[in-house]
Amino acid sequence: MPETSEPPKLYPDLELAADIHRALCGDGDAKEIKAALVENNAFKMWDSVAEMGLKLGSKSKDLEKKAGEEIKELDEKLAAAKESGGETEIQEIQFSKANVLAKHGDFEASNAIYAEIKAEKKVSSGKKIEAGFGEARNMLFANLGIGKLMEEVAEYCKLGGDWDKRNRHATYLSLHNLRDREIEKAADSMKAGVKTFNAEEVISFKEFCKLCTIASIVTASRSSLKKDIIDCPEVKAQLGNDPEGEIVLQVARDLYDGTYDGYMRGIVKLTNVMERDIYLKTHSNYIVRELVVRGYEQFLRSYQSVTLANMSEAFGVSKEHIDSTLSRFISANRLDVKIDKVNGVVERTERGTRGKGYEGIVKEGDKVLNKMARLSRVVDV
Numbered sequence: 001m002p003e004t005s006e007p008p009k010l011y012p013d014l015e016l017a018a019d020i021h022r023a024l025c026g027d028g029d030a031k032e033i034k035a036a037l038v039e040n041n042a043f044k045m046w047d048s049v050a051e052m053g054l055k056l057g058s059k060s061k062d063l064e065k066k067a068g069e070e071i072k073e074l075d076e077k078l079a080a081a082k083e084s085g086g087e088t089e090i091q092e093i094q095f096s097k098a099n100v101l102a103k104h105g106d107f108e109a110s111n112a113i114y115a116e117i118k119a120e121k122k123v124s125s126g127k128k129i130e131a132g133f134g135e136a137r138n139m140l141f142a143n144l145g146i147g148k149l150m151e152e153v154a155e156y157c158k159l160g161g162d163w164d165k166r167n168r169h170a171t172y173l174s175l176h177n178l179r180d181r182e183i184e185k186a187a188d189s190m191k192a193g194v195k196t197f198n199a200e201e202v203i204s205f206k207e208f209c210k211l212c213t214i215a216s217i218v219t220a221s222r223s224s225l226k227k228d229i230i231d232c233p234e235v236k237a238q239l240g241n242d243p244e245g246e247i248v249l250q251v252a253r254d255l256y257d258g259t260y261d262g263y264m265r266g267i268v269k270l271t272n273v274m275e276r277d278i279y280l281k282t283h284s285n286y287i288v289r290e291l292v293v294r295g296y297e298q299f300l301r302s303y304q305s306v307t308l309a310n311m312s313e314a315f316g317v318s319k320e321h322i323d324s325t326l327s328r329f330i331s332a333n334r335l336d337v338k339i340d341k342v343n344g345v346v347e348r349t350e351r352g353t354r355g356k357g358y359e360g361i362v363k364e365g366d367k368v369l370n371k372m373a374r375l376s377r378v379v380d381v
Contacts, residue, residue, distance in 0.1 A: 008096070010134070010201040011103035012045070012141040018207070021278040023054055030054055041067040045105025067104045074100060091117065091127060098134055107138040118152075125160030129153055129169070136172050137202060146176045164198055171199035171208065178211060178279045181286065187215035191228040194235060206245065209238040211279060213248045214270070217255060218290050222298075225256055244273050251291075260295055261316030267291050292325065293334050300337055305347040308339070319344070 016036055022028040034056045037046050043063035050056055074097040081089045094113055101110035114131040117123055123131075132153035136146045150173045157166050170189050177186035190212035197205050216229050229235055229252050239245025247269045254263035267288055274284035299314060300306065312319040326346065329335045336349050 008099065010137065011040070011099050012105065012107075012137055013040075013103075014137060014141060014202055015204065017141045018278050020049055020052070020054065021281070022276050024052055025276050025281075027276050030056060038063065040103045041070060042103060042105045043067050048105060070100050070104075071097065087122060091123065095127075095130070095134070098131075102134065102138050102141075107142055110138055111135050125156045126162070126165065129156045129161055129165045132156065133168065133172065133201075140172075140175065140202065145180065146172065147180065150176055167193060167196045168199040168202075171197065172202060175203065175211075175279060178215065178283075181283055183215050183283075183287070183290075184219040187212065187219045191216060191220070191224070194228070194232060197234075205234075206238045206242060209235045210242075210245055210248050210273075211277075213239065213245075213252055214274070214280065214287070217248075217252050218287055218294070222256060225252055230256055247273055255291075255295060255298070258298070260299055260314045263295050264292075264315050264317060267295075293329055296326065296329065296335060300335065300346065300348065303346075303348070305345050308344045308346060311346060 013036070016033065019028055019033055019036075023030055023033055033049070033054065036042075037049070037056070038060065041063050043059065046056060046059050046063065050059075074093060078090065078093045078097065081093055094117055098110045098113035098117075101107075101113070111134075114135045117131040118128045132149055136149055136153075139146050139149065150169065153169055153172075157169055161169070170193050174186045174189040174193065177183070177189065190208065194209065194212060197208055199208075203211075213229050213235060216225055220228065230249070235249070239249045247266065251263060251266035251270050254260070254266055270291075271284055271288055274280040274287060280287065295315070299311065308319045308322055312322050315322065323339065323341075326335065326337070326339060330337060330339070337346050338349050339346055
């Protein structure tokens with residue numbers, strides 16, 4: 001039987017981006033990163049990483065020379081293909097060149113080739129989708145937003161995207177949503193994608209499950225958290241034997257089980273996990289706040305009133321801490337309770353039901369008024 005060659009590795013390596021981020025946070029090995037950059041002839045990436053503040057030592061002059069030789073070889077192949085080859089061969093070499101440029105860290109030049117591929121009328125929708133994914137990897141590595149690009153890829157998917165490409169698009173989009181703090185959108189997309197994950201070129205399955213779990217703890221319903229995360233075989237397999245993964249999974253279990261003291265301790269550990277994560281670091285304070293609100297809200301839902309002392313005992317923190325954090329959340333209209341400081345009691349308020357119902361009526365009324373205004377304009381014309 002003929003040998004089947006492995007598909008080329010797709011660049012840039014986003015696991016390397018995560019390693020660089022962790023090293024900058026003081027939790028990584030600069031020597032391993034340096035070795036990876038040397039192996040990839042990543043002379044441009046070397047400069048950008050050094051500018052971030054990671055100490056790599058002196059850069060070998062051979063890096064740029066070897067990178068240039070790789071590009072020169074591809075340019076010669078491309079010239080020959082344009083002279084005597086077919087369109088398919090030309091496209092393959094263009095993809096190879098864009099991929100190698102991404103490996104070097106020359107994202108601008110790489111994206112210029114991907115844009116050229118997408119602009120060609122004879123290029124199939126499938127190839128345009130792959131070019132869009134290539135651009136997205138470059139932009140994710142450079143910490144740039146890919147929202148508009150993913151909208152473009154979605155249109156290509158409508159024209160000719162197969163099952164594989166649609167699933168991969170959902171993964172890329174979920175990572176964009178996380179970076180854009182659209183956590184609920186990311187969670188919904190990731191929960192749906194756990195069973196069909198196929199985008200190892202942009203994130204490992206283990207990391208995907210970790211991010212999916214964190215996003216779900218923040219936004220998913222209690223029943224979804226149980227079904228889609230805690231009892232999900234794929235999630236348990238990926239996170240169960242991983243130190244960080246076990247921390248994340250235990251926070252989900254503690255919230256579901258109502259083990260609030262363990263939940264609060266877990267949030268502290270989870271903060272360290274998020275600080276080391278390239279997608280979540282900038283949102284870690286926000287997520288911690290949302291997790292605390294969620295824990296309080298779930299606990300208080302079971303009571304018409306509860307003492308600060310009982311709540312303090314349940315969450316394993318001081319009464320003063322409960323008092324101060326509850327006060328902040330009440331002021332921000334995040335919790336429908338009030339604190340009776342004289343008697344040391346937290347009581348649910350009517351606003352939780354009547355207020356929300358009133359807000360719903362107002363919103364519906366606004367919609368009706370807007371429709372009437374549009375209708376009156378049409379009648380006047």
